Amino acid sequence: MPTSETLTxxxxxxxxxxxxxxxxxxxxxxxxxxxxxxxSHGSVYRHFRTKAALREAVxxxxxxxxxxxxxxxxxAPAPSAGExxxxxxxxxxxxxxxxxxxxxxxxxxxxxxxxESSDTVDRHLALLTxxxxxxxxxxxxxGEFTAPSPASAAQAVFVATARFHDPVHAAxxxxxxxxxxxxxxxxxxxxxLRP
Amino acid sequence: MPTSETLTxxxxxxxxxxxxxxxxxxxxxxxxxxxxxxxSHGSVYRHFRTKAALREAVxxxxxxxxxxxxxxxxxAPAPSAGExxxxxxxxxxxxxxxxxxxxxxxxxxxxxxxxESSDTVDRHLALLTxxxxxxxxxxxxxGEFTAPSPASAAQAVFVATARFHDPVHAAxxxxxxxxxxxxxxxxxxxxxLRP
Numbered sequence: 001m002p003t004s005e006t007l008t009x010x011x012x013x014x015x016x017x018x019x020x021x022x023x024x025x026x027x028x029x030x031x032x033x034x035x036x037x038x039x040s041h042g043s044v045y046r047h048f049r050t051k052a053a054l055r056e057a058v059x060x061x062x063x064x065x066x067x068x069x070x071x072x073x074x075x076a077p078a079p080s081a082g083e084x085x086x087x088x089x090x091x092x093x094x095x096x097x098x099x100x101x102x103x104x105x106x107x108x109x110x111x112x113x114x115x116e117s118s119d120t121v122d123r124h125l126a127l128l129t130x131x132x133x134x135x136x137x138x139x140x141x142x143g144e145f146t147a148p149s150p151a152s153a154a155q156a157v158f159v160a161t162a163r164f165h166d167p168v169h170a171a172x173x174x175x176x177x178x179x180x181x182x183x184x185x186x187x188x189x190x191x192x193l194r195p
Numbered sequence: 196m197p198t199s200e201t202l203t204x205x206x207x208x209x210x211x212x213x214x215x216x217x218x219x220x221x222x223x224x225x226x227x228x229x230x231x232x233x234x235s236h237g238s239v240y241r242h243f244r245t246k247a248a249l250r251e252a253v254x255x256x257x258x259x260x261x262x263x264x265x266x267x268x269x270x271a272p273a274p275s276a277g278e279x280x281x282x283x284x285x286x287x288x289x290x291x292x293x294x295x296x297x298x299x300x301x302x303x304x305x306x307x308x309x310x311e312s313s314d315t316v317d318r319h320l321a322l323l324t325x326x327x328x329x330x331x332x333x334x335x336x337x338g339e340f341t342a343p344s345p346a347s348a349a350q351a352v353f354v355a356t357a358r359f360h361d362p363v364h365a366a367x368x369x370x371x372x373x374x375x376x377x378x379x380x381x382x383x384x385x386x387x388l389r390p
Contacts, residue, residue: 156379160355168363184351192387 007039009047009057016058021105025112030054052116059117062110063124066095074131081139082190085157088135089186092128093164093173100170111167129158139193146195157189202234204242204252211253216300220307225249247311254312257305258319261290269326276334277385280352283330284381287323288359288368295365306362324353334388341390352384 012033019032030051034041048054073091078084100107114121132154139145147153163169164182172178207228214227225246229236243249268286273279295302309316327349334340342348358364359377367373 152375152379153383155376156383159358159376160380160383162364163354163357163361166358166364169357169361180347181350181354184347185355188348188351188355188387189383190387191389192383192385194386 007037007043007047011037012044012047012054013058013061016054017062017106020058020109020113021103025055025109055113056117056120059110059113060120060124063114063120066092066099067124067127069095070128070131074134081135081142081144082193084138085132085135085190085193086186088132089157089161089164090182093161093182096165096167096170097173100167100173107167107170111170114167125158129154132158136193143195145193147193153193157193160189161185202232202238202242206232207239207242207249208253208256211249212257212301215253215304215308216298220250220304250308251312251315254305254308255315255319258309258315261287261294262319262322264290265323265326269329276330276337276339277388279333280327280330280385280388281381283327284352284356284359285377288356288377291360291362291365292368295362295368302362302365306365309362320353324349327353331388338390340388342388348388355384356380 015033015036016028019028019036022028023032030044030048031041033054034044037044044054048057070088070091073084073088076084078087099110129151133151136145136147136150136154136157140147140150145153161182163172164178164185210228210231211223214223214231217223218227225239225243226236228249229239232239239249243252265283265286268279268283273282294305324346328346331340331342331345331349331352335342335345340348356377358367359373359380
């Protein structure tokens with residue numbers, strides 16, 4: 001049976017995203033996902049033991065796209081830690097803004113889903129602040145930054161830029177002044193990291 | 196008639212707040228306000244020409260309480276501009292957190308109201324960043340801060356502390372880590388203002 005042979009986790013997650021976009025997070029069911037794939041809901045449950053696990057997995061996949069993009073920036077060489085930090089913050093802002101602007105319904109869906117996947121979100125936030133921490137450490141090692149605790153400085157940078165990545169602020173991302181605000185906040189934070 | 200004699204703007208606003216708390220912003224009407232005061236709705240309309248004007252006025256009064264508190268800090272002498280800035284940010288956070296924690300229903304009501312009173316909110320935000328600007332200017336004059344544009348630095352400080360005053364973040368204000376985050380963000384911003 002080719003259908004069950006090709007029923008990969010990835011295909012289920014794609015179908016789940018489609019179903020969520022179509023019916024919204026309140027109404028989407030595992031049966032809808034199975035129907036879209038032309039399989040029994042038992043087949044879906046062989047990959048994800050519960051509906052909650054499936055929803056967590058699709059949320060993690062969505063957040064993972066941003067994590068991968070930012071990991072590349074974190075690991076790539078840059079002229080300075082300051083430029084890398086600014087590039088990282090700006091890529092995060094861009095990624096979130098695109099997600100919100102290009103497909104507002106899907107963004108609203110995920111904004112609702114993340115409220116029920118607190119472990120997945122905590123892991124995502126820890127991963128992002130971990131990347132920021134390694135950029136701050138890079139700057140400290142190069143004598144470019146001073147931070148008694150790079151982890152706490154990274155956390156402060158992340159919190160201070162919430163306006164530019166937290167989905168609760170999505171409505172503000174279309175305002176014309178937002179670019180200037182982003183630059184001014186980055187400038188101030190980078191000055192705060194100077195020795 | 197003592198009733199109409201004592202029908203002050205302040206009494207109407209107090210009654211409006213009671214009515215909003217009781218019925219919620221979607222259902223509260225001018226007739227409810229008039230009934231609570233024992234007057235005709237025409238008497239209320241003599242003070243506020245429209246229901247929207249009444250709602251704007253009660254929102255402005257609510258926001259004004261925080262403005263007055265922060266104006267005192269802005270105008271009072273302080274050991275340094277840095278300490279004044281920290282005190283101001285911390286008083287703003289405390290005020291918002293108390294509003295959200297002491298009377299969550301009223302806070303939710305006003306959080307809904309501010310979405311329809313954009314002029315009032317813009318005026319409130321301009322007033323607060325104006326206060327911040329004067330604190331930054333004070334620090335620049337004393338040689339304690341460097342800011343090419345105090346207004347833009349003040350705006351950046353306000354945006355970077357959104358997590359601690361924007362009502363969209365109210366749910367996070369009860370987390371135990373919030374105090375440490377607030378301190379870390381303030382430290383970083385104050386270091387960013389150093390010459």
